[in-house]
Amino acid sequence: MAEADGVRRxxxxxxxxxxxxxxxxxxxxxxxxxxxxASADVLAASSTEIDISSIQPGQAIKAxxxxxxxxxxxxxPHEIAEANKVDVSSLRDPQTLEERTKEGKENxxxxxGVCTHLGCVPLGAGEGEPKGEFGGYxxxxxxxxxxxxxxxxxxxxxKNLEVPEYAFTTDTVVKIG
Amino acid sequence: xxxxxxxxxxxxxxxxxxxxxxxxxxxxxxxxVGGGYPVPRNLNYFWNFGFLAALCxxxxxxxxxxxxxxxxxxxQVAFDTVEQTVRDVNWGWMMRYAxxxxxxxxxxxxxxxxxxxxxxxxxxxxxxxxxxxxxxxFLLMMATAFMGYVLxxxxxxxxxxxxxxxxxxxxxxxxxxxxxxLLGGFAPDNAALNRFFSLHYLLPFVIVGVVILxxxxxxxxxxxxxxxxxxxxxSDTVPFYPYYVAKDGWAIGVFAILFCTALFxxxxxxxxxxxxxxxxxxxxxxxxxxxxxxxPFYAILRxxxxxxxxxxxxxxxxxxxxxxxxxWFFLPWLxxxxxxxGSYRPLYKKFFFFxxxxxxxxxxxxxxxxxxxxxxxxxxxxxxxxxAHFLIVIPIVSAIEKPDPLPFSITESVLGEDEAAKLAPAPxxxxx
Numbered sequence: 001m002a003e004a005d006g007v008r009r010x011x012x013x014x015x016x017x018x019x020x021x022x023x024x025x026x027x028x029x030x031x032x033x034x035x036x037x038a039s040a041d042v043l044a045a046s047s048t049e050i051d052i053s054s055i056q057p058g059q060a061i062k063a064x065x066x067x068x069x070x071x072x073x074x075x076x077p078h079e080i081a082e083a084n085k086v087d088v089s090s091l092r093d094p095q096t097l098e099e100r101t102k103e104g105k106e107n108x109x110x111x112x113g114v115c116t117h118l119g120c121v122p123l124g125a126g127e128g129e130p131k132g133e134f135g136g137y138x139x140x141x142x143x144x145x146x147x148x149x150x151x152x153x154x155x156x157x158x159k160n161l162e163v164p165e166y167a168f169t170t171d172t173v174v175k176i177g
Numbered sequence: 178x179x180x181x182x183x184x185x186x187x188x189x190x191x192x193x194x195x196x197x198x199x200x201x202x203x204x205x206x207x208x209x210v211g212g213g214y215p216v217p218r219n220l221n222y223f224w225n226f227g228f229l230a231a232l233c234x235x236x237x238x239x240x241x242x243x244x245x246x247x248x249x250x251x252x253q254v255a256f257d258t259v260e261q262t263v264r265d266v267n268w269g270w271m272m273r274y275a276x277x278x279x280x281x282x283x284x285x286x287x288x289x290x291x292x293x294x295x296x297x298x299x300x301x302x303x304x305x306x307x308x309x310x311x312x313x314x315f316l317l318m319m320a321t322a323f324m325g326y327v328l329x330x331x332x333x334x335x336x337x338x339x340x341x342x343x344x345x346x347x348x349x350x351x352x353x354x355x356x357x358x359l360l361g362g363f364a365p366d367n368a369a370l371n372r373f374f375s376l377h378y379l380l381p382f383v384i385v386g387v388v389i390l391x392x393x394x395x396x397x398x399x400x401x402x403x404x405x406x407x408x409x410x411x412s413d414t415v416p417f418y419p420y421y422v423a424k425d426g427w428a429i430g431v432f433a434i435l436f437c438t439a440l441f442x443x444x445x446x447x448x449x450x451x452x453x454x455x456x457x458x459x460x461x462x463x464x465x466x467x468x469x470x471x472x473p474f475y476a477i478l479r480x481x482x483x484x485x486x487x488x489x490x491x492x493x494x495x496x497x498x499x500x501x502x503x504x505w506f507f508l509p510w511l512x513x514x515x516x517x518x519g520s521y522r523p524l525y526k527k528f529f530f531f532x533x534x535x536x537x538x539x540x541x542x543x544x545x546x547x548x549x550x551x552x553x554x555x556x557x558x559x560x561x562x563x564x565a566h567f568l569i570v571i572p573i574v575s576a577i578e579k580p581d582p583l584p585f586s587i588t589e590s591v592l593g594e595d596e597a598a599k600l601a602p603a604p605x606x607x608x609x
Contacts (some may be wrong), residue, residue: 120339
């Protein structure tokens, strides 16, 4: 039975009911999907402070940031020269050492210790570990080699080792995240 | 559905008659795996593997439920609860090793089952849905097996989880958020372990559901057979019970001997010593390999070492790895040959035995080997052939091949003659 405004009562109820069910469906799916994302306690533990005063030039440490290793490396002048010698345009992921460090602190190379290929921990931060043919880090899983600025030079990894967000709170303390 | 000569379920006991009028479950069983299901009389031993796969699924569910009774999905204690199950729980060692080796047995059986399908053209009309559902089951199995391997929270568990979830990070734009969503954090941790346990418990029952659909779809046209010639008359079939029930029973015997040999004498032969080291997010094992049943696909993943135009090598590897299985979904339409069975396809048979099988063998081997030469190059060649086999070889072969003459019927192939063939309009053995 047609109403005065041309909208049938039954069509209106039908569309309204299906729309309401659709909105309710979205309302149910959103929490179900969202609950799988990182929880508040995981996010709360997402910054970390590191004392770097004891790291000598040529040495590196592994710290933990967001449950993943982070490498803090005190580069020697030779390693810095080595990194700056490279023609940036020839790199797979072109970046200079300056872009990967803080101004005036070019010797402090702070990167995630997570290979950008499939997430293994590259070797080269610990004492006596192989540093690969470019003198930085070497991932044993699939053979990615990183240079002294932790830039990808060889192997399957697509990107340089990620530089996390960080800041020097003092000359000897770094806050990551 | 069934053939017109299928025996009808006729309950004699009054209770069974009463039941049949109210819930005809015994009738369903009789028509599915009883005397009411006529099956080609010429099935060879490769046709036992579907039943064996179902047996493995039951074995995994039973031992898995037992494992869950003694397991705690928490990164602090998960490793210890598994060890405690093995050392302290009565028969825990047997349950644990039966479950771990049961996964391997399941994949052995399923690979034979799949390659049976490849050779005998089981995926062809009218059984495309059987095949598609089977590929879905295989994908579910892979997901279930992967998450199960994470649960003991050893080094291989942890790094396997990291590498596999890292694959999703290769997807452009949404990769990293997706990876964090899957893990519930930035790296595998308690949140990931818990959800993997939850899903590892759920997915086998989803598999049971899809298996029911798989068998349902199979029972519409009925089982295929080694000649690939469809059933024509009653003399082509025998009832499932007792003939194939007995034969499957024999298969259980052989399977049990092999399985028990592995379980009781070589329980760790297919495992990795590294997984007896508790997970350590700070140190990667020198040689990360997945379980053996993932090796062919892992080899394809690692075969891509060069960027392909604008697609990074890592993404290419991930796409190829998933593509290696997804291509199976298209197989019923890539293979246009009207002849099902490889036995009557001289050219297809050659490519199957001297192309696909060696390529898979090489991929299997290289997937478990370190990521160095010559394994990378071998994987690349084998992966190239693998895709060419499905996308180029099969369509071309099915277009140009002249198949061998088919028998008139299953009966003729078994007995050498078929009375019905003499009455049929000649010539009967040509391809439709």
